Amino acid sequence: MSDTGSQGQGFEASLSEASETVAEFEEERTMVRRLQHLLHANPSLVPFVVLVISIVTVGLYIDWEAIQVAMGWARLEEVSVGRFRFFSGRTMALILDQVQIVGILALAQSLIVLTAGIDLSVGAIAVFSSVVMGQFTFRYGIPPTFAVMLGLAVGTSIGALSGWLVSRIKLPPFIVTLGMWQIVLAGNYLYSRNETIRPNDIAEQAALLHLMGWDFQIREILGYEAIRGGANIPLGVVLMLILAGGLAYALRSTPWGRHVYAVGDDPEAAELAGVNTRKTLMSVYILAGLICAVAGWVMIGRLGSVSPSASTGQIGNIQAITAVVIGGISLFGGRGSILGALFGALIVNVFQLGLPMAGFDSQWTFLLIGILIIGAVTVDQEIRKVSV
């Protein structure tokens, strides 16, 4: 220390005797703290647990009599329904079949929400892409292979346009996608002249459009009777799972994924730390547009027809946001796991299928989903209090 420094030294003279434990990464670990840290590190754990609880609860309620019979607690003659209705391959496959469109849209929505944005146009992009695939094939006679590729390109371009408006013009994502939702949906009606392409025509002339609806029996694949009932899994579900796996990998284990989280967490900090925030945002919106277009292709397989008035265009955005929120992805950006969104979509579908099956009014589904949404955000707030 030079003598010039002596002016600053007096007040620190006693420091040599001070405790040397500085800046330790230690803290007391109570059960609550541990749970908080566990959830903080594994954000998709909550929706996963909720999903398991939902399945078990709904299943026990519906199949209670069948369980009694199976366990030997009751004889078949004593109960009204002796077979498994919910815990059957058919029901489980039906849930997956019904979740595929919203599930894929939720993946796109997750990417946007992770960057602290929101995308109201996901459903509209999906419907418009499906219309492009159909109309290009039937109106212009373009081979289905190219029509599908062009449909995917259209969805990607719409995503790119939104991304440009958000990242370059700095418009709020809510406004950009609110406008884009209306524009794309209106364009979809205008372009298609509100015509629906019938399933039979597609099956005869352009079977490729139906590819995502092609299904197979798990039983045949596995080669043994593992699953009760006919469990048919369409290709769209497989694609959804592959997409979810791929995105989960990319978000967790590539520089791009880390940048997506950093941009959503604190864009200024990310920029200063050396992340190209514009490029990252652009890539996210482009990829989300492509995924929405894929959802459009899956829609053709699921619905059979190409319809510009498919309900996904109107409510797909809210369904996807619901799945994302229940899936534990923070609307403030930078937190959550994309697998959570998939769990969120599944939770909604378990209720949608299970509650009517159990004899409840279907309004109970929406009531429960409403509670789940508020509950999920509450949990998110609590988890974020982990910071000291």
Added chain:
Amino acid sequence: MTRPVLQAKGLVKRYGRVTALDHADFELYPGEVLGVIGDNGAGKSTMIKAVSGAVIPDEGEVLLEGQPVNFTSPIHAREHGIETVYQTLAMSPALSIADNMFMGRELKKPGWRGQVFGMLDKPAMETFAREKLTELGLMTIQNIKQAVETLSGGQRQGVAVARAAAFGSKVIILDEPTAALGVKESRRVLDLINDVRARGIPIILISHNMPHVFEVCDRIHIHRLGRRLTVINPGDYSMSDAVAFMTGAKEPEQAAA
């Protein structure tokens, strides 16, 4: 006199009708710790941002080792070996210590996993982060994967300083590094500044804390009204003189530099 490592000549930056920099000059010499002090709004932050690429000046030039450079972004400046620890720390609270240390310059796995799938080399990044934090005496134990938001203010500062020290090859800029810290944690940072100087890397220290500035700095650049008022040797003046200069209560007799 030796050539400055980093030099700025006649920097001007206007924000609408406000002139934040009014033909400001600046020199940083090899191996020194240069303090930059000035009252709030004097333009010292803008000047530091101009030499570190976060702000693009309207006029004037920046020279790195005598060569004119036009930094268009902090990343650009960083590629030239200038590392900045911002007052806001520029860290993503929800991401881990290792993620934050390598943000924007991640290590990928060697071979196809890195090239084809862009897979991060997390073990290598974690080992490196742990080493750097241990060097600073910040890493007594625990989890390099824990989120930065679970750390205390001082620990976060330590991680940010460690990041700059690990990657800065020519200049390290510290913006108010001790402002949020307790007495003992501040001492660690000051010791670290001396360590980094001993390695020959010059440091720019922006601070309001006069005792800290007077303790570690070789020269003190006093900024006032958008330009350099003077550069003083901390041995020649008292802290109250420095405060008088930067607030305009007193005028320096002659420029020391």
